[in-house]
Amino acid sequence: MIEIDLRLPLVHFELEVRCKLEASVTAVVGPSGSGKTSLLEALAGLRGRAKGRIAIDGALLLDSDGRIALPPEARGIGYVPQDAALFPHLTARENIRFARNDADRFDALVATLELAPLLDRRPATLSGGERQRVALARALMTEPRLLLLDEPLASIDQPLRDKILVYLRRIRDIQRAPMLYVTHQPFEALALASDCLVLRDGRIVAQGSPDSVMHDPAITGSAAIENVFHAIDPRHDATRGITRVSTAEGIELVLPHDQLAAATFPLVVRISGDDIVVLGERPAAISSRNVLEGSVIALHVGEGIADVTFATPARIHVRLTRDAAEDLRLGIGSRVWLALRSRAFRIVG
Amino acid sequence: MPAHACYSYPVTDLAILLFTLRVAATSTALIAPIALVLAALTWQAGARLRALIDAAATLPLVLPPTAVGFVLLAIFSRRRPAGALLARLGVGFLFTPRAVVLAAAVMSFPLVFMAFRAAIDSSEIRYFQIARTLGLGSIRAFIRVTLPLAWRGILGGIILGFCRAIGEFGATILIAGNIPGRTQTLALAIYNRVESGHEGDAVLLLIYVVLIALTSLIGSEVLIRRQQRRLSS
Numbered sequence: 371m372i373e374i375d376l377r378l379p380l381v382h383f384e385l386e387v388r389c390k391l392e393a394s395v396t397a398v399v400g401p402s403g404s405g406k407t408s409l410l411e412a413l414a415g416l417r418g419r420a421k422g423r424i425a426i427d428g429a430l431l432l433d434s435d436g437r438i439a440l441p442p443e444a445r446g447i448g449y450v451p452q453d454a455a456l457f458p459h460l461t462a463r464e465n466i467r468f469a470r471n472d473a474d475r476f477d478a479l480v481a482t483l484e485l486a487p488l489l490d491r492r493p494a495t496l497s498g499g500e501r502q503r504v505a506l507a508r509a510l511m512t513e514p515r516l517l518l519l520d521e522p523l524a525s526i527d528q529p530l531r532d533k534i535l536v537y538l539r540r541i542r543d544i545q546r547a548p549m550l551y552v553t554h555q556p557f558e559a560l561a562l563a564s565d566c567l568v569l570r571d572g573r574i575v576a577q578g579s580p581d582s583v584m585h586d587p588a589i590t591g592s593a594a595i596e597n598v599f600h601a602i603d604p605r606h607d608a609t610r611g612i613t614r615v616s617t618a619e620g621i622e623l624v625l626p627h628d629q630l631a632a633a634t635f636p637l638v639v640r641i642s643g644d645d646i647v648v649l650g651e652r653p654a655a656i657s658s659r660n661v662l663e664g665s666v667i668a669l670h671v672g673e674g675i676a677d678v679t680f681a682t683p684a685r686i687h688v689r690l691t692r693d694a695a696e697d698l699r700l701g702i703g704s705r706v707w708l709a710l711r712s713r714a715f716r717i718v719g
Numbered sequence: 720m721p722a723h724a725c726y727s728y729p730v731t732d733l734a735i736l737l738f739t740l741r742v743a744a745t746s747t748a749l750i751a752p753i754a755l756v757l758a759a760l761t762w763q764a765g766a767r768l769r770a771l772i773d774a775a776a777t778l779p780l781v782l783p784p785t786a787v788g789f790v791l792l793a794i795f796s797r798r799r800p801a802g803a804l805l806a807r808l809g810v811g812f813l814f815t816p817r818a819v820v821l822a823a824a825v826m827s828f829p830l831v832f833m834a835f836r837a838a839i840d841s842s843e844i845r846y847f848q849i850a851r852t853l854g855l856g857s858i859r860a861f862i863r864v865t866l867p868l869a870w871r872g873i874l875g876g877i878i879l880g881f882c883r884a885i886g887e888f889g890a891t892i893l894i895a896g897n898i899p900g901r902t903q904t905l906a907l908a909i910y911n912r913v914e915s916g917h918e919g920d921a922v923l924l925l926i927y928v929v930l931i932a933l934t935s936l937i938g939s940e941v942l943i944r945r946q947q948r949r950l951s952s
Contacts, residue, residue, distance in 0.1 A: 416848050442851040443860075449852045455845050459867045468863075469853035512854055 372516060372548065376422040376432075378405075378412050385409060385572040393565035395542050395549045397558070397580055400569035406552045407452075409569065410518040413550070414449040415442035426515050448509030448517045448547070452524055454501035456493035462504045463489040470511045479507040482544060483537050499530040503537060510545060517541075517549045523558060535561055536719040539638070556584040560598035561638045561718060585668075585679060585687050595643030595677060595689040599623065602636045612659060612712065615639075619684035623710070624659035629717045638718040643689045647709040648678070650698050658709035662686070666704045671695065680708060728920075730900040732908075736927045739904040742816065743884035746824035750831055751877055758835035759861055762844075773836075780829035784889025787825060791818075791894045818895035819902050823884035831880035838872020839865060871943050878935045885931055 371392050378385040385405040398406050412420035415431070418439075424432040431440045431447075456465050462485065467476060480486055483503045493501060502522045509517060522538070523531045539562060542549060553559055559566050559580040566583040568576040576583050584596075600618035606627055607613070613630040615623050625639065653661060664680035676695035680686045686708060690698075698706065757776060761769045779787050795802040795812050805812045812818055842865050850860035866873070888906045895902040897911060905924050912921040 414848075414852050416852070441856075442848065443854050443856050445852070446854075447852060449849065451845065451849070455849045457846055457850075457864055457868075468850070469855065508853065 371427060373423065373425045374413070376409070376412055376420055376424065378408060378417055378420040380405060380408055380572060383572045385412070387569070387572075387574055389567060389574055389577060391548065391550070391565060393548070393563065395551055395563040396565040396567060397563035398550060398552045398567045398569060399554070399556070399559055399584070400575075402554075404569045405572040406569055407520055408572075410449065410520055410550065410552060413516070414447050414518060415440060415445050416449075446512070446515045448512060448514030450502070450505045450509050450517070450519050450522060452520045452522075454493075454498075454505035456496075456501055456505055456508070458493050461490050461492055462496065462500075465493070465504055466507045466511055468508060468511075472511065475511060475513070479510055482540055483507050497530075498525040498527075499534050502526065502534060506537070506541065510541065510547075514547050517545070517547045519549060519551045521552050521554065523553070523555065532716070532718045535638070538562060556580075557596045557598060557640060559584055560596060561640070581685060585677075585685075595687050596640060597643060597646075597686055598638060598640045599684070600636055601625070601639050604630060604633075604635055606631065617684065621662060621682055621684045623715070624712050625715055625717070626712045633717065633719065639715045640718060641710055641715045643677070643687045645711065645714040646686065646688045648688060648690060648694070648698060648700075649707040649709060652707050653709070656709055657711070659712040660708075660710035662708045662710070664706060664708055666700055666702055666706070669695075669700060669702060676700070680706065682708065686710075728899065730903065732923050732927070734900070735903060735905055735908050735924065738816075739885055739906075740931070742819050742823055742904060743881050746820045746827060746884045747831070747877055747881045749820070750824045750828045750880060754828060754832040754835050754876070754880075755873070758832055758839050759865075761836060762839050763857070776832045777829040779825050780833075784826055784887070785893060788822060788890035788893030791821065791825065791890060795894065813894055814896045814898065814902060816895075816902060819891055819904060822890040822894055823887045826887050826890050827880040827883035830883050831876045834872055834876025834879055835869075838869035838876065841872065842868035874939050874942065878939045882932050882935055885928065 371390060373390050375388045376385065382403070383405075385408050387409055398409065400406055408417065411417050413424060420432065421434040422432060423430070423434070430436070430438050431445050432438060456462075457468065460468065466479065466485070480489070483506060485503060485507060488496060488500055488504060493504075496504065506522070519538075523534055526534060535558065542562065551558070551563060563580050566578060566580040567574050568583055576586070599621070601615040601623065602618060603616040605614040608627055608631070611627045613625050613627045615625060617623060618636070623639070647658065652663070662682040664682035664686065666678055667681045667685070668679035670677045671692060674692050676690045676692050678688050678690060678695065678700060680688065688708070698704070700706070754776075757772060761772045764772065792813070793799065795805070795818070797803055797806050802812065846864045846868060847860050850864040851857065855863065885904075886906050887904070888910065891902070891904065892907060897903055897907040899908075903911070905928055909921045909924050909928075912918065912924070
């Protein structure tokens with residue numbers, strides 16, 4: 371367990387964070403300038419003015435009252451900044467082995483993160499995604515007791531993001547070190563984290579499961595309309611072109627077989643709330659392979675739009691025009707059918 | 720100061736050149752580590768301490784070289800503790816090659832220090848910080864990350880200091896004199912010959928000085944380019 375009770379004066383406000391983290395991955399979200407990076411740097415010991423108390427599994431890293439302030443090298447915290455900050459004068463291999471020369475661990479990380487083709491290249495010749503993977507391996511070589519990731523996907527193009535996310539999930543599942551993961555993207559929090567901190571002006575304004583936090587417009591401003599499912603147990607039917615999966619969220623889905631034939635499970639699939647059709651009655655015949663019955667459990671009507679959360683029983687978030695919402699006479703408890711096209715799902719991996 | 724009235728010089732031009740090179744190399748080797756440590760300390764120091772170290776380290780740059788020479792002369796005079804101690808130990812200092820090295824070292828120190836500091840300042844502190852999160856103490860992180868990243872500026876500082884030491888004149892003539900075969904450097908010999916009306920005899924020395932400067936500057940440029948190619952390959 372990570373206990374944080376931290377104060378750090380910044381230019382426009384004081385960072386004041388008090389929380390306990392027990393999840394394997396905790397997402398830290400919030401608008402730009404809300405103190406997310408400062409929080410990570412203070413935890414890593416890079417902000418000398420930080421005061422308060424930080425403990426990991428009872429071991430104190432900072433205790434201003436007891437005059438304990440371990441330097442960064444004694445904290446055992448791995449930190450991957452937004453731009454990876456690989457040492458430019460060293461090759462990828464030298465970067466990874468910079469702190470430790472443990473051959474077994476090196477080989478394992480190179481295999482997990484598929485780094486073998488990159489090892490003899492210098493950072494200047496690596497793409498954003500490759501740099502992030504090398505930086506991740508470099509941090510993990512030290513067997514950190516906490517891993518801090520600052521928007522690792524921010525500088526990476528969309529097609530590659532999903533791929534890196536797969537690596538991050540692999541690391542989460544293989545490494546035992548808990549992660550603190552700063553992100554702007556609701557989807558990343560939903561796909562990776564089981565706990566979520568919302569930071570605003572240096573303070574935590576909400577903490578909870580990513581699904582509850584990231585879809586609450588009162589907390590995140592404009593609600594994220596993204597649905598993420600953790601798919602397991604595939605049943606392929608190549609002739610009919612479909613793969614049926616169960617999900618950790620408790621619903622069955624039908625997905626396109628061609629995109630899943632070679633996939634490794636479990637995997638994450640996502641569908642935007644803009645791509646879901648809401649029907650007032652059960653359709654007699656429809657091309658969408660996923661028709662789920664649900665009821666409205668949350669409704670936020672804004673300027674021209676309505677964000678609606680349905681229980682199916684998995685929570686599904688949909689964004690409609692206000693006109694559509696009024697036409698369907700949606701209110702809390704309304705029963706509807708949701709149509710999710712198989713091909714509207716994105717397979718993250 | 721002995722004046723040269725005849726055309727035959729007691730020491731060959733080559734000997735003067737070699738002596739000057741030896742003095743410049745020794746003085747640069749002496750001050751480079753000190754300048755590096757001081758530059759590293761100011762990098763991590765608070766603003767007030769930094770300003771203080773900056774002022775003290777760059778003072779010889781803004782003072783007239785003869786003023787610096789005068790201060791050194793006062794310090795190492797046999798009537799003062801430092802000079803008296805050296806005399807008791809049997810170490811001759813004023814008007815010896817040691818004094819030439821000291822004058823060159825003191826006068827070139829600010830340039831070396833400033834170049835080192837600019838080089839270290841420009842190597843991003845983030846790399847140093849990341850190295851520390853990877854378990855390296857501040858000295859090891861500095862040596863393994865900051866120094867290799869700052870090496871171009873460090874090399875530039877060393878060359879600048881070396882060239883400045885070659886050209887040192889004002890402080891040297893006050894504490895070491897201008898003794899042919901003992902303390903006479905290229906700069907002093909050029910002065911001597913021009914002053915005594917033998918400009919023609921100074922031309923070869925002038926060529927030496929220009930060649931040293933050009934070789935140093937071009938050599939460092941080549942090294943830097945080669946390293947840059949290596950980094951981006």
